[in-house]
Amino acid sequence: MERWRTIIEPFRIKSVEPVRLTSPTEREAKLREAGWNVFNLHAADVLIDLLTDSGTGAMSSEQWAGIQRGDESYAGSPSWYRFLDAVTELWPFRHVIPTHQGRAAEKILFSVIGGPGKVVPSNTHFDTTRANVEFTGAEAVDCVIPEGRQPSTIHPFKGNMDPEALDALIRERGPENVPVVFVTITNNSGGGQPVSMANLRAVREVCDRYGLPLFLDACRFAENAWFIKQREDGYADTPIPEIVREMASLADGMTMSGKKDALANIGGWLALNDDRWAEQCRTMLILTEGFPTYGGLAGRDLEAMAQGLREVVEEDYLRYRIRSTAYLGEALLEAGVPCVQPIGGHAVYIDAAALLPHVPPLEYPGQSLVVALYREGGIRGVEIGTVMFGRHPDGSETPAPMELVRLAIPRRVYTQSHVDYVIEVIRWVAERAPELRGYRIVEQPAALRHFTARFEPL
Numbered sequence: 501m502e503r504w505r506t507i508i509e510p511f512r513i514k515s516v517e518p519v520r521l522t523s524p525t526e527r528e529a530k531l532r533e534a535g536w537n538v539f540n541l542h543a544a545d546v547l548i549d550l551l552t553d554s555g556t557g558a559m560s561s562e563q564w565a566g567i568q569r570g571d572e573s574y575a576g577s578p579s580w581y582r583f584l585d586a587v588t589e590l591w592p593f594r595h596v597i598p599t600h601q602g603r604a605a606e607k608i609l610f611s612v613i614g615g616p617g618k619v620v621p622s623n624t625h626f627d628t629t630r631a632n633v634e635f636t637g638a639e640a641v642d643c644v645i646p647e648g649r650q651p652s653t654i655h656p657f658k659g660n661m662d663p664e665a666l667d668a669l670i671r672e673r674g675p676e677n678v679p680v681v682f683v684t685i686t687n688n689s690g691g692g693q694p695v696s697m698a699n700l701r702a703v704r705e706v707c708d709r710y711g712l713p714l715f716l717d718a719c720r721f722a723e724n725a726w727f728i729k730q731r732e733d734g735y736a737d738t739p740i741p742e743i744v745r746e747m748a749s750l751a752d753g754m755t756m757s758g759k760k761d762a763l764a765n766i767g768g769w770l771a772l773n774d775d776r777w778a779e780q781c782r783t784m785l786i787l788t789e790g791f792p793t794y795g796g797l798a799g800r801d802l803e804a805m806a807q808g809l810r811e812v813v814e815e816d817y818l819r820y821r822i823r824s825t826a827y828l829g830e831a832l833l834e835a836g837v838p839c840v841q842p843i844g845g846h847a848v849y850i851d852a853a854a855l856l857p858h859v860p861p862l863e864y865p866g867q868s869l870v871v872a873l874y875r876e877g878g879i880r881g882v883e884i885g886t887v888m889f890g891r892h893p894d895g896s897e898t899p900a901p902m903e904l905v906r907l908a909i910p911r912r913v914y915t916q917s918h919v920d921y922v923i924e925v926i927r928w929v930a931e932r933a934p935e936l937r938g939y940r941i942v943e944q945p946a947a948l949r950h951f952t953a954r955f956e957p958l
């Protein structure tokens with residue numbers, strides 16, 4: 501294993517899907533039709549789709565076999581029990597509530613524990629988490645360590661929460677107004693950065709001081725565990741499943757999108773220890789998702805996640821996964837393209853504020869770069885900046901703390917030559933960055949505007 505430097509894809513390809521190269525003129529027309537919002541494009545017009553790593557992974561032959569095995573009984577399906585075993589082997593919480601994806605778990609949890617006057621701290625809330633908190637009238641507050649807000653500062657666990665900031669927030673608002681503390685692993689909106697075990701322990705201590713429950717937004721838990729194994733003292737010889745169980749032992753519950761580290765195309769769950777909350781959440785589940793042994797899912801989806809959970813903690817997979825993301829990031833850094841450092845687990849984040857300093861935040865430098873990458877190379881990334889986070893529930897707008905463009909890597913989908921092409925296109929665009937112009941929004945909904953807003957070039 502150690503003899504060769506090249507870290508290969510630990511799989512071979514059994515089924516292929518064509519991708520289509522379009523011309524820049526065609527893509528310009530597609531952009532105009534889409535209101536310069538790449539969420540509005542037809543995916544068939546995208547060559548390399550790095551919009552998200554969510555639900556876009558390739559399943560293994562064993563997962564497809566599980567799909568065939570899926571049992572569609574309404575209640576008590578064997579697929580449910582296989583899923584439950586796979587979840588609780590890693591996350592031994594008392595209650596597991598299946599949902600059709602992560603945000604459904606968030607919606608159910610916060611509709612039970614949120615509400616006006618409440619505040620929910622996190623290292624950094626993901627956009628759907630923030631929106632689900634705010635939708636109940638509660639406030640979502642980010643308490644990431646200061647390094648987590650500085651794109652070029654190197655820190656091994658840049659997703660860590662600031663325990664002092666958390667403590668100060670709880671004292672200021674009163675523990676009775678904090679229903680739960682959340683930690684997102686890895687920290688997606690903060691750059692796909694990991695959280696250390698020591699930090700989880702420190703956050704746990706703060707929670708214990710005030711008798712508050714700690715929940716994990718655990719979408720990329722296996723990637724986080726791999727970083728702990730690589731970077732944190734004392735874990736080099738600990739098997740990944742044990743690291744995961746230790747993270748679980750520090751928490752009272754979790755929300756999960758199975759579309760990430762359950763290696764599935766759909767699915768998620770909410771897991772927790774509190775019996776009263778679980779009962780209220782199950783009532784909401786029945787209203788919005790389905791019976792408690794399938795949630796919003798088919799039996800076959802539960803099978804895909806059960807098998808995915810076994811594969812995602814394999815070290816060959818994680819070594820390849822984290823290395824292939826770093827390969828893209830390191831090539832861009834070498835070419836002088838500013839990126840969030842160190843490179844995170846599931847995505848490379850280009851610092852659009854640094855690359856396009858001539859475009860002010862309220863003219864959306866990240867959006868400008870996203871549009872350029874699609875126009876020039878058919879590559880679809882996503883803005884994580886003022887378009888995504890700049891608008892507040894009262895309709896006002898302020899610049900987001902960072903202006904990033906995320907290139908998320910679907911799991912087990914693209915090969916090294918696809919990534920080499922992406923590097924070539926980005927280098928070309930970065931060399932011409934001073935020519936890129938800003939955008940203005942001409943249409944937007946009240947919440948989660950980045951999905952559907954329409955833009956015009958300035």
Ligand SMILES: Cc1ncc(COP(=O)(O)O)c(C=O)c1O
Nearest residue numbers: 554601602603626628688719757
């Ligand atoms: C950190 C984090 N939390 C929650 C979610 C929501 O999950 P889903 O897309 O399955 O609703 C995502 C999805 O990207 C995420 O990255």
